[in-house]
Amino acid sequence: MLVVGEYSVDAIELGAGGYGAVYKGKETATGKPVAVKVLSHGRMRVAAIQHEVKLMQNARHKHVIELYVHIQQEDKSFLVMELAEHGELFSRVIDKGNLDEPEAKVYFAQIMGALDFLHGRGIAHRDLKLENVLLDAQDNCKICDFGLAHQYDFDASGKMIKTTLRDICGSKSYAAPEVLAGRGYDGFATDVWSCGIVRAAAPRPR
Structure with a gap:
């Protein structure tokens, strides 16, 4: 299990794309389930990731997945989001x-x-x-x-x-x-x- 900031990331993959994958995780203090999108800086430019983050921050709506926090490390970015439990x-x-x-x-x-x-x-x-x-x-x-x-x-x-x-x-x-x-x-x-x-x-x- 990977710990990133105040969140832990499980090995349970919820989905994958060309630039990274989404895993199930939880907020360490409360146990609240979350989805964590892990993006490699080697496969996706940091500027493009920051653009996606900015758009999601501007797109808060009850029928849009909510972004809780963006955690950027040296080689990866983690987008901690609302978990949609019933999938696609x-x-x-x-x-x-x-x-x-x-x-x-x-x-x-x-x-x-x-x-x-x-x-x-x-x-x-x-x-x-x-x-x-x-x-x-x-x-x-x-x-x-x-x-x-x-x-x-x-x-x-x-x-x-x-x-x-x-x-x-x-x-x-x-x-x-x-x-x-x-x-x-x-x-x-x-x-x-x-x-x-x-x-x-x-x-x-x-």
Whole structure:
């Protein structure tokens, strides 16, 4: 067991990606369960990690995974986050053979509510998919993984400055056509496209 600051990290892996992995952990003093994302500085630039941390700090919403603390060491960064005990929405869909329509409607409304909040803060997620929506102990949706998210700037009056994005990112099965084609795109519009794919994948076929 690894001890990082006021938290202990178990060997139980909850998920893994190209830049690191997420493990189950707990707050040492209280025993409160947490999720700990471990990112290697050799695989992901420190500036990119700090960008993700800043976005998550600006994205506090009941349907977005909460970041508790960021602990940076010489060769690794640890993002201590809220634990979504029921795992990925993707796993729920696979286990149930898709979802019943009423259940899918509740999940979709929660995802869209969180997305509306993020867009209001100038944040385009850019990697929305079933695997990046988690379920807490009460089966509430929580959007996670802001590694590819973009933060739009605001001018002195508070008006958002919408620039055209051009970098190709996200998951091919969920990405909008203009992203895959390498054309300029609106990050908010492509998030909505990805949400549509999530919605189409969730309900049980009639």
